[in-house]
Structure formats: structure tokens, C-alpha cells
Amino acid sequence: MTIPANCRPSQGDAxxxxxxxxxxxxxxxxxxxxxxxxxxxxxxxxxxxxxxxNYMVDGGPFHHYLGRIRQRHPISIHGVGLSIGGExxxxxxxxxxxxxxxxxxxxxxxxxxxxxxxxxxxxxxxxLPAPYHVGTLARVCAHIDHVxxxxxxxxxxxxxxxxVEFAAxxxxxxxFIGEVVRRTGCGLLLDxxxxxxxxxNHNRDPRAYIRALPLKAVGxxxxxxxxxxxxxxxxxxxxxxxxxxxxxxxxxLYAFALDLLGPLPTLIERDGDIPVFPVLLxxxxxADRIMRQQxxxxxxxxxxx
Amino acid sequence: xxxxxHFAEAVLAAEPLCPPGLMAWNGSDPARRxxxxxxxxxxxxxxxxxxxxxxxxxxxxxxxxxxxARLFVRTHPPRSPVLALYGAGxxxxxxxxxxxxxLPYLADVARLEMLRVQAWHAADAAPLGxxxxxxxxxxxxxxxxxxxxxxxxxxxxxxxxxxVSLWAAxxxxxxxxxxxxxxxxxxxSALVLRIGIDVEIRRIPCATxxxxxxxxxxxxxxAAAQFALDTEPAFDLPAVLGMLICGGxxxxxxxxxxxxx
Ligand SMILES: [Fe+2]
Numbered sequence: 197m198t199i200p201a202n203c204r205p206s207q208g209d210a211x212x213x214x215x216x217x218x219x220x221x222x223x224x225x226x227x228x229x230x231x232x233x234x235x236x237x238x239x240x241x242x243x244x245x246x247x248x249x250n251y252m253v254d255g256g257p258f259h260h261y262l263g264r265i266r267q268r269h270p271i272s273i274h275g276v277g278l279s280i281g282g283e284x285x286x287x288x289x290x291x292x293x294x295x296x297x298x299x300x301x302x303x304x305x306x307x308x309x310x311x312x313x314x315x316x317x318x319x320x321x322x323x324l325p326a327p328y329h330v331g332t333l334a335r336v337c338a339h340i341d342h343v344x345x346x347x348x349x350x351x352x353x354x355x356x357x358x359x360v361e362f363a364a365x366x367x368x369x370x371x372f373i374g375e376v377v378r379r380t381g382c383g384l385l386l387d388x389x390x391x392x393x394x395x396x397n398h399n400r401d402p403r404a405y406i407r408a409l410p411l412k413a414v415g416x417x418x419x420x421x422x423x424x425x426x427x428x429x430x431x432x433x434x435x436x437x438x439x440x441x442x443x444x445x446x447x448x449l450y451a452f453a454l455d456l457l458g459p460l461p462t463l464i465e466r467d468g469d470i471p472v473f474p475v476l477l478x479x480x481x482x483a484d485r486i487m488r489q490q491x492x493x494x495x496x497x498x499x500x501x
Numbered sequence: 502x503x504x505x506x507h508f509a510e511a512v513l514a515a516e517p518l519c520p521p522g523l524m525a526w527n528g529s530d531p532a533r534r535x536x537x538x539x540x541x542x543x544x545x546x547x548x549x550x551x552x553x554x555x556x557x558x559x560x561x562x563x564x565x566x567x568x569x570a571r572l573f574v575r576t577h578p579p580r581s582p583v584l585a586l587y588g589a590g591x592x593x594x595x596x597x598x599x600x601x602x603x604l605p606y607l608a609d610v611a612r613l614e615m616l617r618v619q620a621w622h623a624a625d626a627a628p629l630g631x632x633x634x635x636x637x638x639x640x641x642x643x644x645x646x647x648x649x650x651x652x653x654x655x656x657x658x659x660x661x662x663x664x665v666s667l668w669a670a671x672x673x674x675x676x677x678x679x680x681x682x683x684x685x686x687x688x689x690s691a692l693v694l695r696i697g698i699d700v701e702i703r704r705i706p707c708a709t710x711x712x713x714x715x716x717x718x719x720x721x722x723x724a725a726a727q728f729a730l731d732t733e734p735a736f737d738l739p740a741v742l743g744m745l746i747c748g749g750x751x752x753x754x755x756x757x758x759x760x761x762x
Contacts, residue, residue, distance in 0.1 A: 252583040254653065255625035257698040277582025283505045290582055315509040319579040321549075322541040324508065327522070359534040360523040364504075397534075399526040425537070429529035435537060 215350040215383030216305035216415040218243045218270050218461035220487065222480030225465050226271075230473040231261040239473070241480055243270040243304065245463050249277045251301075252293045262301065272305035272416065272463065273298060277319065280339045280353070281326040282312035291346050298347055305416055305461070307352035307385045308343070310336065310373065327362035328372040340380040352383040352415050357390035357422075357436035359397055369394075370408035377410045384410060386457075387418035388450045389442070389465075393434040397427075406453050414457055419450060419483065420465035439468030442479055451486055455494075459487040511535065512542050513575055546574045550588045553618045556671040557591075557611045559678065560604060569598060585622050589615050606662030606685045613664050613702065616656040616693045620700045623654035628749030637754070645723025649716045649745075650753035654695035657710045657717070663687045665704035694748055701748070708733035709741050713750075719758025728761070 221242025226234070234244075244265060251258050265271070275294060278286060298306060311323035326332045343351055355373060367375075377384060386409065395402035421440030427433040442450075442464065454460070462483040464476050504522065511518040517539065523531035547570040551558050558566040573594050579587050592611040595601050601608075637644050658664065663685050670678040690710035692703050705713075708729040715725035729736040745751055 249582050249584065253585045253622035256620075256622045256654075256695065258622070259625070260698050279582075283503050287582075293583070312505060314582065315503075315505045317580055318509060318513075319582045319584075320509060320512055320542050321545050321579065321582075321584065322512075322538055324505075324512075324538060327504070359537045360525065360531050363522045363524050427525060427527070427529045428531075428533035429525075429527045431527050431529065433534060433537070 214415075215352055215413075216272070216461060218272055218304040218416060220459035220461055222483035222487075223270075223272065223461060223463045224473075224476045224480050225463065225467070226262070226265065227466070227470050228258070228261070229470050230476075231257070231265070233473050235261065235264055238268055239477055241269065241477060242484070243272055243461060243463075245272040245274050245465075248273050248275040248294055248297055251297055266301050270304045271301060272307065272461070273301065273303040275306070275308040276323070277313055278308050278339075278343065279312045279314040280308055280343070281310055281324075281332065281336055282314055282339070283335065284315065286339050286342055287314065291343065295347055298349070305352060306347065306349060307354055307416065309354045310356050310376070323356060325356060325358040325360060325362070327364040328367040328369060329364055330366070333367070333372060333375055336376055337379045340376065340382050344380065344382065350381060350383055352385040353377070354385040354387050354418065355390050355394075355409070357387070357393040357397075357434075359433065359435075361398060368408070370405055374408075374410045377413045382413070383415040384413040385416045385418060386414045386453060386460075387420070387465075388453055389418065389420040389422060389446050390436060392443075392446050392449055393422050393436045396432055396434045399431075402449055403452055406449075406456065411456055414460060417450065417453065417457075417460050417462040418465050419446060419462060419479070422446075437468060438465050441475075442482075447482070447486070450483070451490065454487060454490045458494075459491060462487070512539050513578060514539075515575060543571060543574060546579065546584075546587070547571060549584050550574070550591065553588055554591060554611055554614045556614055556668050557595075557607060559671050560607060560610060560667070561601065565600075569595070569601065572598075586615075586619060589619075591615065606660070606664065606667060609658065609660040609662050609664045610667055612660075613658050613668055613691055613693070616658060616691075617700050617702060620654035620656060620693045620695045623652075623695060626652055626752040628652060629746070629751050629753065631746055634746060645726075646721055646757070648719055648721055648755045648757035649751045650755050651713070651717050651745075652694060652750050652752055654693070654700070655713070655717065655750050656693040657705075657713050658691040658693070659688075659707065659710050659714075660690065661688050663689045665689045665691045665702060668702060669704075694750055696749055706733065706736075708736045712736070712741060713745070719755075720761060721757035724757070724761040 219242045223243035224241055226244040226246045309323050313320050391402050419442045420438045423435040423437040425433040464479040507520040511520045519532035519535045525531050547567050550570045577590050592608045595608040595611055663683055666683045670680050670683055690705050690707055692705045694701055712725050712729040726738050
């Protein structure tokens with residue numbers, strides 16, 4: 197594995213070169229519906245996150261607004277189309293577009309998904325699952341090496357929300373992610389809603405899942421809402437829909453994760469049924485409150501240590 | 502065949518297929534779970550088309566539009582993860598889509614809507630202002646001999662149908678289009694141009710459309726104007742030039758790239 201020297205994580209327990217420099221606060225997904233209001237009101241929010249692909253256009257209002265918003269706020273760029281879990285080589289043209297976007301906006305964080313979305317030249321616009329075995333592991337690690345070398349920075353890899361499992365899988369998802377992090381030096385974006393959704397869908401213990409992750413690598417958290425369905429046996433099947441407020445059960449799991457991780461940049465993801473901006477801001481502030489409470493609860497213990 | 506090829510084909514298949522090798526913890530039929538992926542992909546891409554083609558959707562109704570879009574997505578899935586301009590082939594698809602044949606203007610309305618989306622995302626370019634033209638406007642031979650680089654967002658659509666009137670009627674704030682004054686069979690031409698960050702669509706006379714297209718193709722100003730005057734003796738050259746300059750449509754003076762045919 198060849199990672200640029202300046203991006204290579206340190207060995208042992210020494211702190212790694214930071215994979216993100218976002219503040220440990222609540223952030224909000226940036227939506228065109230809210231561009232003007234955000235510029236007009238300069239809200240006190242930790243950061244804004246954008247989907248990389250939405251800004252891979254030549255010019256116009258998207259760049260107009262993002263350029264102005266970026267001058268005032270930290271931003272995180274979140275890719276949805278690299279197809280890191282794909283069987284085919286990465287799309288070099290797409291990686292070039294991504295490098296240009298990162299060079300232009302210099303985001304505090306860049307993340308992508310443990311999933312695939314392109315095959316045979318067709319883009320399927322969803323985060324599709326892959327089996328966890330040595331073949332996928334080798335491909336995912338090679339792809340992340342490729343990304344980190346091309347972008348000259350470490351990336352965060354997001355744990356997926358999935359609806360099926362594969363007979364071909366030979367590893368637990370957490371072991372797979374742990375091995376990817378160990379081999380590539382990438383960071384981890386812990387999507388707590390994805391943990392909840394996948395745990396219900398595959399009858400796992402979400403807290404055991406989180407404990408089994410390489411927690412030192414976590415650099416950012418995602419929170420989102422889900423929708424409910426059922427599978428063919430009538431068991432609950434949760435859909436990672438991003439079209440609802442963060443559910444209480446996910447807030448609880450978030451507090452559990454913070455106890456293990458300490459405060460981290462935490463994004464409220466919302467992609468459907470977009471509410472007015474203050475509704476999203478309030479969710480980000482709720483994340484801020486939970487982080488403050490968690491700090492207050494652990495600070496005395498740390499002082500004595 | 503690779504596992505992901507099976508998976509991708511089943512995602513887009515018309516009939517509910519399920520690729521091999523999937524399972525669920527409770528032993529339930531994975532097809533039901535796999536259907537979530539099929540639905541996510543299809544619905545998100547149909548939504549993307551509906552976002553780009555709101556008037557086309559209004560003209561045929563949501564149910565018809567989504568059924569048509571579903572067929573389009575299956576036959577023309579995206580080739581890139583950048584979806585901003587996805588669906589540029591919809592107008593052509595509509596032309597061959599028999600159930601839409603009763604609305605002969607539908608394809609051109611779709612064409613106009615895609616030009617609008619393309620203008621929205623086109624590259625930024627600083628326009629020349631009136632002052633940049635001051636000297637040129639007093640030197641008729643130099644003006645006649647120059648070519649113009651037009652703004653990257655600029656597009657002209659010439660249609661055998663009343664595309665601009667149809668489109669404009671669907672911009673009513675209350676959402677109820679007033680089509681009583683629109684005769685869809687009247688030919689119209691549209692100028693699409695982003696001014697700042699707002700895209701404007703305006704109806705322009707046929708000769709103006711031809712004139713701007715000639716400029717865009719690299720003809721010298723004088724030659725383009727002569728064509729327009731030959732087609733339409735009432736062609737108002739100063740007014741059209743004023744509209745282009747004030748709209749920020751001209752970004753550079755250049756050598757003509759083409760001779761008159
Ligand atoms: Fe996420």
C-alpha cells in the first residue's frame with residue numbers, strides 16, 4: 197500500500213494526521229432551498245456538508261452560493277458516486293472532477309461510502325452493497341489507496357445502511373471496515389442512523405456493532421431519519437431515506453457512541469421532504485447539547501485520571 | 502458474468518428480478534429486500550427527471566410523466582454520477598414515444614426545459630458592457646467584420662410550436678396555467694440566457710433567432726445581420742444588439758470563425 201507520506205497515519209497510539217479539521221459541533225447538509233437564508237442570516241452552525249456530485253457543474257448558482265457560504269463556514273464534501281466498492285477500476289474522470297472540486301473549496305473533510313453505484317458504464321444512483329470477503333477487501337483497499345493518492349489527503353469511509361446480506365460474505369462488516377482502516381489509513385465516518393437501520397435489518401446489536409469498529413479512526417458522525425417497511429417474513433425493514441427528523445432511538449445510539457468517542461463533528465443529513473432551515477439547525481443544536489452534556493459528565497473523571 | 506453485473510441488471514429490469522446469492526437473517530425471500538434497491542434507483546432517477554422537466558410533467562400529468570420517465574430510465578440510464586444534466590435525451594425519446602404523439606409540441610417543451618437546466622449550470626463568464634462597444638458602434642466596417650463570443654449559457658431553440666408561450670403559461674404563481682390565449686401550433690423561437698444566477702427564457706422573432714445562431718456559429722456581425730434582413734426586412738438590428746449587450750450575452754469580440762455559406 198502506498199499512501200503519500202504526509203497522509204500516512206502514525207503508528208501506535210500517537211495521534212494520526214487529522215483526517216478532518218471540522219469543529220466538533222453539529223453541522224447541516226447544505227440544500228439549495230436554504231442558500232439565500234444561510235447567506236442572509238449567517239447561522240451559528242458547526243459546518244455545512246455538500247454532496248460532491250451536485251457541484252460538479254461548470255458554473256451558475258451552485259458555485260455562486262457555495263463559494264460565498266464556504267467563505268464563512270467550515271465545509272465537508274461528501275461523495276456519493278465514486279463506487280469504492282465497485283468491481284471495476286475507479287472512474288478516472290470522476291476522480292479528476294473530485295480533485296478539482298476539493299482544490300477549489302479546500303474542505304475540512306472529505307468522505308465517501310463503503311458501497312458501489314456504477315457498473316458497465318451505468319450509474320445507478322444508489323449506495324449498493326457488496327459481499328465482505330478477501331476479494332472485496334482487496335478491491336476496496338486498492339480503490340481507497342487510489343483515492344488518497346490522487347487527492348493527496350486521507351478520506352473518511354462511511355459505514356453503509358444495507359437491506360440484504362450475501363451468502364458469499366466471510367467477514368463481519370465491522371471486521372471488514374477495521375481491516376480497510378488498518379490497511380489504507382483512511383478514517384471512518386460513523387453514520388449512526390446507518391448502524392441502527394442495518395442492525396434492525398440484519399438483527400444485530402447496534403451497540404456491539406459500534407464497539408467492534410476501529411473507533412480511533414472515527415472523524416465524523418452522520419445522523420439522519422429513516423422510513424419503515426417490512427420484509428417478506430413480516431419483520432421490520434428500515435429504509436435509510438433521509439427524509440425525516442432523526443429518530444429518538446438514533447439520538448440514544450448517538451449518545452452511546454459519544455460516550456466511547458468524545459465529541460465529534462456531527463452532520464444532520466436530510467435529502468428528502470426538506471423542512472425550513474431552522475428545523476435542521478435545531479437538530480444540529482440538539483447534537484451540540486448532547487456533546488456538551490457528554491463532556492460535562494466525563495470531564496471530572498478525566499481530571500482525576 | 503460478474504456479481505455486480507447481475508445485481509445492476511436486476512436493479513433496472515422491468516420485471517422484479519432478484520440476483521443470486523442474497524440472503525436475510527430470518528430466511529425470508531430476499532427479493533422483497535432487494536426491491537428496496539430497485540425502488541431507490543428508479544424513484545430517485547424519475548425524481549431527477551421531474552425536477553428538470555416540471556412543465557413537461559404538467560402538460561401530461563404526473564402519472565403519465567412518471568410512467569414515461571420509468572421507461573426512459575430503463576433505456577437511458579445515467580452514464581455519469583453527475584446527474585445535473587441527466588435526461589438530456591428525453592426530448593428525442595418523447596418524439597419516438599407513441600402515447601405522447603397526441604401532444605406534438607411536448608418534445609420541444611422538454612428541449613426548452615433541458616436548455617434551461619444547461620444554462621443554469623453553464624460556466625460563468627464576465628460579459629462585455631456597453632462601454633466596451635462604444636468605439637465599435639461608431640466604426641461600422643469594424644463592427645460588421647467582428648465576431649462575438651456568446652455567453653456559455655446562451656441557447657436558441659426554434660420550434661414549429663408555441664414552446665415559449667406554453668412554458669410561460671406554466672410559470673403562474675398559483676400553479677394553474679392559463680392556456681386560453683395559447684395556440685400551440687404557432688411557431689415560436691426561444692432565447693435561453695442566464696443573467697447573473699437567474700435563467701431567463703424569452704420569445705424572440707424567427708429572424709432574431711437565426712441571427713443569434715449565426716453569431717454563435719462564428720459568423721461576422723455584418724454577415725449575420727444581412728441574413729436576418731434578407732429573411733425579415735423589419736429585423737430591428739439595433740434593438741437586438743441592445744438586447745444582447747444589456748443581457749450580458751456577449752463576452753468577447755473575436756475573429757469570425759465562419760464565412761457566410
Ligand atoms: Fe450518511
